[in-house]
Amino acid sequence: MTSTTRGRPRSFDREAALEQALRLFWERGYEATSVADLTAAMGIRPPSLYAAFGDKRTLFAEVVARYQETYGIQTTRAFAEEPTARAGVERMLREAAAVLTDPAHPWGCLLVGSTVNCTSPDVVQAVREQREANLRDLESRIRADVAAGLEPAGTDPAALAQFIATVLQGMTLRARDGASRAELEQVAAVAMRAWP
DSSP states (O other), X not given: OOOOOOSXXXXXXXXXXXXXXXXXXXXXXXXXXXXXXXXXXXXXXXXXXXXXXXXXXXXHHHHHHHHHHTTTHHHHHHHHHSSSHHHHHHHHHHHXXXXXXXXXXXXXXXXXXXXXXXXXXXXXXXXXXXXXXXHHHHHHHHHHHHHTTSSOXXXXXXXXXXXXXXXXXXXXXXXXXXXXXXXXXXXHHHHHXXXX
């Protein structure tokens, strides 16, 4: 028995459309991006958007996941490939300076910039949870290094993770304000001098 799909086959490249949505949310934020803006940028009509991605909120959740897997991957990679939390943070901040100011895409970080002025509590909460998960991962890595004697015994992993997250989020906002890669690399270097 063969199954049949109903409706017309999709006449657009879903991956390319998703990338356009990602860039638009990244540039404008969740609240300021309308469905009309999305369909224009994606080159599709509203029924196609809803059929392929669901509503705007569902599309945004998929965009956040895609961002984490692509543009935001440097953090995961830095911690996977570096032997210590300190080395991972140093690499993450240095690479963030490059990614946050890359002219090939909007400046800053989608996870920080997309919900700055958002009034949708569920959208804000979902992005906040992602940032908090990243913070917990960093704290856990620092805590493991303290336990292994790779960091001073008096190091406060929670405070240090909060500090690094704040530096990274600040770098994001500075990038959106037009800070150069060199300026953000200086910020990263100063932050690393504050490491215990």
